Amino acid sequence: MTTPLLDVRNLSKTFVARRGFMGGESAVVxxxxxxxxxxxxxxxxxxxxxxxxxxxxxxxxxxxxxxxDSGAVLLKGEDVLAANPRRLRALRRRMQIVFQDPYSSLNxxxxxxxxxxxxxxxxxxxxxxxxxxxxxMVLAEVGMPIDAANKYPHExxxxxxxxxxIARALVLRxxxxxADEPVSALDVSIQAxxxxxxRGLQQRHNLSFVLISHDLGVVRHFCxxxxxxYLGRIVERGPVPAIFDEPLHPYTRALRNASxxxxxxxxxxxxxxxxxVASALSPPSGCHxxxxxxxxxxxxxxxxxxxxxxxxxxxxxxxxxPAGIGSTVSAAAAxxx
Ligand code: SF4
Numbered sequence: 001m002t003t004p005l006l007d008v009r010n011l012s013k014t015f016v017a018r019r020g021f022m023g024g025e026s027a028v029v030x031x032x033x034x035x036x037x038x039x040x041x042x043x044x045x046x047x048x049x050x051x052x053x054x055x056x057x058x059x060x061x062x063x064x065x066x067x068x069d070s071g072a073v074l075l076k077g078e079d080v081l082a083a084n085p086r087r088l089r090a091l092r093r094r095m096q097i098v099f100q101d102p103y104s105s106l107n108x109x110x111x112x113x114x115x116x117x118x119x120x121x122x123x124x125x126x127x128x129x130x131x132x133x134x135x136x137m138v139l140a141e142v143g144m145p146i147d148a149a150n151k152y153p154h155e156x157x158x159x160x161x162x163x164x165x166i167a168r169a170l171v172l173r174x175x176x177x178x179a180d181e182p183v184s185a186l187d188v189s190i191q192a193x194x195x196x197x198x199r200g201l202q203q204r205h206n207l208s209f210v211l212i213s214h215d216l217g218v219v220r221h222f223c224x225x226x227x228x229x230y231l232g233r234i235v236e237r238g239p240v241p242a243i244f245d246e247p248l249h250p251y252t253r254a255l256r257n258a259s260x261x262x263x264x265x266x267x268x269x270x271x272x273x274x275x276x277v278a279s280a281l282s283p284p285s286g287c288h289x290x291x292x293x294x295x296x297x298x299x300x301x302x303x304x305x306x307x308x309x310x311x312x313x314x315x316x317x318x319x320x321x322p323a324g325i326g327s328t329v330s331a332a333a334a335x336x337x
Contacts, residue, residue, distance in 0.1 A: 003077050005208050006062070006176055011035045011071035013054075013061050013305060017281060027160040027331060029280045031057040033232040035071070039225075042173070046223035048213055048255070050277050054232040055212045059178040062210065063095055064088060075176070093123050096169035100181035102161035106153040111208030112139075112164055116171050121174060124282035140264065142167045159190035163197065170201065176208045183218060195222055216259040219243055222313075225313075228252045231280055231288040238314035248316045250293045287319065295320060 013032040018025070039045040042195045047055040061068040064080060073080040080091055099105040106115060116135045125131065136146055142163040153161055162182065169177050177197065183191035199222065201207055213219050219226050220240055228239040228249065236249040247253040278284050284291050290300040299319050308321045 002040075005041045005043075005076060006039040006210070007072070007074040007077075008058075008062060009036050009072040009074070011058065011061055011068050013057055013068045024040060027281050030232050030283065031280060032061060032068070035227075035229075035232075035234055037227050037234070037237065039176070039208050039210060041208055042202065043225065044202060044209040044211060044223045046211045046213065046219035046226035046231060048216060048219045048226055049229035050214060050255075052231075052277055053229040054279060054280075055229050056180050058229070059097065059180050059210060059212050062178060063092060063097055084303070085120075089123070093172045093312060094174050095176045095178065096172060096174040098162075098165050098169050098179045098182045101185055102158070102165035106161060106167060106168075109314060111150055111152055112167075115164070116149070116168055119168065119172050125172070133300055138167045138171045139237065141170065141201070157190075158186050159193065162186060162190075162194055166194075166197065166201070173205070174207070174209060176210070178210045178212070180212045181214070182211070184213065191218070198222065216244060216255060228255065229285050232287070233280060233317070235289070235318065236278065236316045238311075242314070248310065248314075248321065249318050250295050250320075251289050254292070287317075 001299060004173050010033055011032055012030070014030045015031055016026050017029050035054070035058055037045065049055050049057060057066060060066045062073050062080070064073075068081060071081070075091055075094060078087075078091065080088070080095075080254045083091055106112075110118075114133060116138065117131050120126065120131045122135060126134070135149060139146060139148055144160065144163050144167065148160075148164070150157070153164070157162065162185075166182075182198070183194050186194060195218065198209070202209060209222070211219060211223055224242050225238070226240050226243050227234045228243070228251065229235065236243065236247065236252045243252060244256050247256050278291065279287060284301075286302045287293070287296075287300045287305055293300065297319060303319070305314050305317045305319045305321075307315055309315045
């Protein structure tokens with residue numbers, strides 16, 4: 001078996017939140033619990049779920065922009081969480097992040113040229129002449145004119161700023177990009193252009209992506225594999241489009257039914273995802289989705305469901321699919337499809 005480019009194993013992260021008058025009381029928020037997945041070289045992997053489900057924290061924990069409490073992150077077998085500062089800097093060169101809001105992630109007082117040369121200078125990647133050449137190349141690659149290097153972030157539109165954010169990630173020639181809601185702040189027509197750009201970069205450089213999005217349409221368009229997260233945990237994982245065409249988990253089904261359908265001829269009934277996501281400060285007992293689930297059973301209220309691998313590339317955590325049932329479960333048999 002080949003080693004995946006990225007292997008995330010049982011990743012967990014908690015935060016301590018202050019609550020109550022004057023912030024006197026504290027509570028533990030389980031932002032990410034026991035999250036595992038792997039990403040092959042050149043693969044686009046999606047993490048999808050509603051706001052607050054832990055997908056962005058997972059993305060940041062992979063790069064140690066937040067320090068995980070436990071678990072493992074392996075980049076081509078090398079332990080990212082055990083890396084000392086010098087090794088971590090080298091590993092971060094190979095893993096980059098693109099943020100949702102490029103305006104707030106770009107320094108308004110630095111020209112685009114300064115923003116793009118800085119990471120290369122920090123990593124000691126060549127002479128000033130080589131660095132300038134690399135900046136010129138990367139700007140052209142993301143469809144920006146060369147003179148953009150002399151301008152400031154406020155001189156660009158949202159779509160152009162996201163191209164610059166992508167250029168900043170790309171300039172170090174990473175193997176993996178964590179893209180955290182990279183198009184959700186953009187108009188729909190610009191979203192499509194940015195996704196086409198990312199797809200081209202993926203194919204040209206055999207780049208791997210962890211694409212974090214609340215938008216099923218974006219994940220469906222861009223990713224080949226997806227994990228669905230709910231309140232800090234992965235509840236279903238599998239290939240695209242099977243996950244969206246034949247969802248097993250009631251939450252995936254509800255998300256799918258609540259998503260706009262890009263094809264006007266498609267016979268998908270638009271629904272509404274009932275209820276609010278529970279607070280991560282006090283998640284419901286048992287299956288965290290049980291207060292919103294139309295199939296809730298007594299066991300769901302008290303016991304968190306085990307992970308069931310229903311096929312080699314497909315798994316789900318739901319009591320509708322008892323542990324041990326294995327590959328006898330078919331998507332077609334999922335209740336309430
Ligand atoms: Fe619904 Fe129970 Fe499955 Fe949770 S475990 S999604 S409550 S059926």
